Amino acid sequence: MGSHKVSLVKDVATRQQCMDYLLKDLRALERMIERGMFDRGVRRMGAEQEFAFVDERWRPAPVLMEVLEQVKDEHFTTELAVFNMEVNLDPQKIGGSCFSDLERQLGSYLAKADKISSALKAHPILVGILPSIRRSDIGLKNLTP
Incomplete structure (x- = not known):
């Protein structure tokens, strides 16, 4: 890592x-x-999705580093704060079932993140900016190292 x-x-x-x-x-x-x-000729698309980790009160849960240590998967990476994470999905050839394939892959990564973070009393949600964030959550203590 x-x-x-x-x-x-x-x-x-x-x-x-x-x-x-x-x-x-x-x-x-x-x-x-x-x-x-x-590449030329072949058309591909890629996608990334941000996750935010929340606790039982839907407040930011700073579990990113522990999740990354346990997940051991290069698709997952850091984001700005210790309560959010990014997952990079595999490039897909455009056509056929590409969108369904992306959805399945995202679902499996979400389940993987949820399994690990649940043990830390947190859960991932698919959101770019967490609506429950407060000014006190923004500061050096919550920046990704």
């Missing part, structure tokens, strides 16, 4: 380093486009 280290840019040298990394990524993307490294 990887980790994210986020900090504020406080000096010109760090800002320049960030810009250098961004430009390096853009040059890599440009080379990939020039070399035809992206």
Whole structure:
């Protein structure tokens, strides 16, 4: 499992380093486009879904890190706060049963997240922004490490 280290840019040298990394990524993307490294002809779609973990009172439940430790599945990843998570679904060829396949896959991941989080007295819900969030829930203590 990887980790994210986020900090504020406080000096010109760090800002320049960030810009250098961004430009390096853009040059890599440009080379990939020039070399035809992206599929052609086959049309695919992908999807991601945010989950929010809530407790029995529908309040944010900060169980993300424990769930990720137990789930051991690269489809699941962090989000901004320790009470929400993202699941990345597999790309699907457009056509046939692609939407049903996405729905089945999402359902299985939701069940997996629910099984793990239930043991932590929390449950995932499919929502981007949790309506029950309060100002006190927003702060450094709830940012994903």
